[in-house]
Amino acid sequence: MLIDVNGKTAYVYTAGTTPAAGNSAIVFIHGAQNDHSVWTAQARALARQGHDVLAVDLPGHGRSAGPALATVEEMAAWLLALLDAAGIERAVLAGHSMGSLIALDATSRAPARVRGLALLGSTWPMPVSDALLETARTDEPAAIDMVNLWSHAGIAPAAPGSPQGVWVPGASRRLMQRLSQLNPAQLFHTDFVACNTYANGGTAASAVTCPTLFVQGRHDVMTPPRTARALVAAIPHAQVAAIDCGHALMTEQPDAVTAALSDFVRGLD
Amino acid sequence: MSGPRYPGFTTLALHTAAGAPVAPPAVATLEERIAALEGGVAGIATASGQAALHLAVATLASAGHHVVVARNLRGDAHALLAHGLERFGVTTTFVDPRDPDAWRAAIRPATRLLAGAALDDACAHVLDIPRVGAIAHEHDLPLLVDATLATPWCLASFDHGADLVFHGAGFLAGQACAGGGLLVDGGTFDWAGAHARTGRFAELCEPDPRADGRVFAEESTVGAFALCARHAGLRDFGATLGAHDAAVMLQGLETLGVRMARHGAGAHTVAEALAAHPAVAGVAYPALASHPDHAIAQRLLPRGCGAVVAFTLRGGHAAAVRFLDALKVFGRAADCGGARSQATADGAGTVRLVVGLEDADDLLDDLARALKLAQKGA
Numbered sequence: 001m002l003i004d005v006n007g008k009t010a011y012v013y014t015a016g017t018t019p020a021a022g023n024s025a026i027v028f029i030h031g032a033q034n035d036h037s038v039w040t041a042q043a044r045a046l047a048r049q050g051h052d053v054l055a056v057d058l059p060g061h062g063r064s065a066g067p068a069l070a071t072v073e074e075m076a077a078w079l080l081a082l083l084d085a086a087g088i089e090r091a092v093l094a095g096h097s098m099g100s101l102i103a104l105d106a107t108s109r110a111p112a113r114v115r116g117l118a119l120l121g122s123t124w125p126m127p128v129s130d131a132l133l134e135t136a137r138t139d140e141p142a143a144i145d146m147v148n149l150w151s152h153a154g155i156a157p158a159a160p161g162s163p164q165g166v167w168v169p170g171a172s173r174r175l176m177q178r179l180s181q182l183n184p185a186q187l188f189h190t191d192f193v194a195c196n197t198y199a200n201g202g203t204a205a206s207a208v209t210c211p212t213l214f215v216q217g218r219h220d221v222m223t224p225p226r227t228a229r230a231l232v233a234a235i236p237h238a239q240v241a242a243i244d245c246g247h248a249l250m251t252e253q254p255d256a257v258t259a260a261l262s263d264f265v266r267g268l269d
Numbered sequence: 270m271s272g273p274r275y276p277g278f279t280t281l282a283l284h285t286a287a288g289a290p291v292a293p294p295a296v297a298t299l300e301e302r303i304a305a306l307e308g309g310v311a312g313i314a315t316a317s318g319q320a321a322l323h324l325a326v327a328t329l330a331s332a333g334h335h336v337v338v339a340r341n342l343r344g345d346a347h348a349l350l351a352h353g354l355e356r357f358g359v360t361t362t363f364v365d366p367r368d369p370d371a372w373r374a375a376i377r378p379a380t381r382l383l384a385g386a387a388l389d390d391a392c393a394h395v396l397d398i399p400r401v402g403a404i405a406h407e408h409d410l411p412l413l414v415d416a417t418l419a420t421p422w423c424l425a426s427f428d429h430g431a432d433l434v435f436h437g438a439g440f441l442a443g444q445a446c447a448g449g450g451l452l453v454d455g456g457t458f459d460w461a462g463a464h465a466r467t468g469r470f471a472e473l474c475e476p477d478p479r480a481d482g483r484v485f486a487e488e489s490t491v492g493a494f495a496l497c498a499r500h501a502g503l504r505d506f507g508a509t510l511g512a513h514d515a516a517v518m519l520q521g522l523e524t525l526g527v528r529m530a531r532h533g534a535g536a537h538t539v540a541e542a543l544a545a546h547p548a549v550a551g552v553a554y555p556a557l558a559s560h561p562d563h564a565i566a567q568r569l570l571p572r573g574c575g576a577v578v579a580f581t582l583r584g585g586h587a588a589a590v591r592f593l594d595a596l597k598v599f600g601r602a603a604d605c606g607g608a609r610s611q612a613t614a615d616g617a618g619t620v621r622l623v624v625g626l627e628d629a630d631d632l633l634d635d636l637a638r639a640l641k642l643a644q645k646g647a
Binding site for chain 2: 013015016035036037040044062063135142145146149150154155156157158159160161163164165166167169170171174175178181182
């Protein structure tokens, strides 16, 4: 659905649900150079389980009007404005990578509005190397190829993907290329800078009181689980689920991620 | 900064979806592997190459719609588009693949797809995919390429501007008698953008009643076509591939790179020998400088131009018949993709060779002897 947020058009994938106040809602927030479609498997599954689902396109990503926002804090404020516009009082927030920082920051800003927090492929700080930042700035296609290779446990995945017939690394690469086409204004670099400069993660994490789930890829080299120890430790009541995949968890292991999220959401009741 | 590197063709052909702890289903593995080899996003296995073409057209075009197709599609595909689909209200304009004005002039509001064969049975054309793709995209239309004779080893269709690709089983399986076809979604075409600008492609961009109201272009930003083709088209028409045929094609893919290298080298050697032979009136093989699309072939097919060589003999049809009768190594079958070389002739006396994997000297000897006998009988 299209929705007006702060005077600009935003797109939200709802998997056939009609989000309304008072229903159980789950909000999915994608990472850098991605859009809502990385969450399709999880959104459809949780919709079938009776939840309203809202997988957003962040400003400047996919179908949401730009420009892209420059900081995680701005994106978190935008997310809360989107919930206002959609009439959603409380929701579960699920974020991936940069999206996990957005979910975390939004939770610290409006703790009463967050029923549960799911952080996938997350770490804080989330540094991006100078070399990758520079490549994203000067040669976005090359940065896309690097990140795509680093984001998957194997470029020739061991098991057939889901949905049937989809070559997951190829689909991920095309998605990032499409995001570049739709928004030629150095989107990847903007997102990377937002990840790299987000300073509020420690404070935000120590203030989290709602139920929290980390979902980590055992072979993730973009946000390696070992680098997330401090963040996990800052939310002592958090559960941690580890899955055999890389950084692109939702598309590499859609069923396992869906199961982890379903269990988490069921446990909130 | 030196970045990481994508694996090479044969590594992908051997390893994509191959390492599951329990043997994965052959059809799903095959579909994913062809997507990897083409550099696309998703593959769909079908009962034949013809079924893959039908699925592609039927996914995008309904009664009242129109497609523009190069004249170089093979005969059964031509028949489907000229007659079979016309019965269901989908009409086709056939154009000279080399004439950009003809492509443009044929496009109208009802058009949903442009299509052509990368290489054709008569070796007459190499489809200028960048140029035709650009014309298609100017008009918010996708380009479908029949890459059966080129195979993904020779031709990276999506890198050059194709949006969809289909194959018959022959070369992929490495067996002339293999059944099956594959349709690959390159993930390159922006269906939602084209829908917003032109109103086309409602099947992908609006709720689909055949699939519980799913909106495929919202579910997948880059794989909407494959979702719709599988969940609506394949379910409607049912031309699926069996597990055994899929396993045969999977096994063939493992050696596709090494086979196509040898097919192409053999065909090139044969074409050069024919071109130098006094009994030969003309040879068509895109790797030869004499071919009208030689420059395009050099750009699109740097690894070789496939196994098919066409030529005409001095002495016309009668000489062609005598030539075929005299062959000892080349067989007479019309099929494609097997290890054994085959030769056939059309009614006009053009001979089509599908060069197999035999030792090149034996093929050259066979051709030289048959050419000599064909001239003697004149």
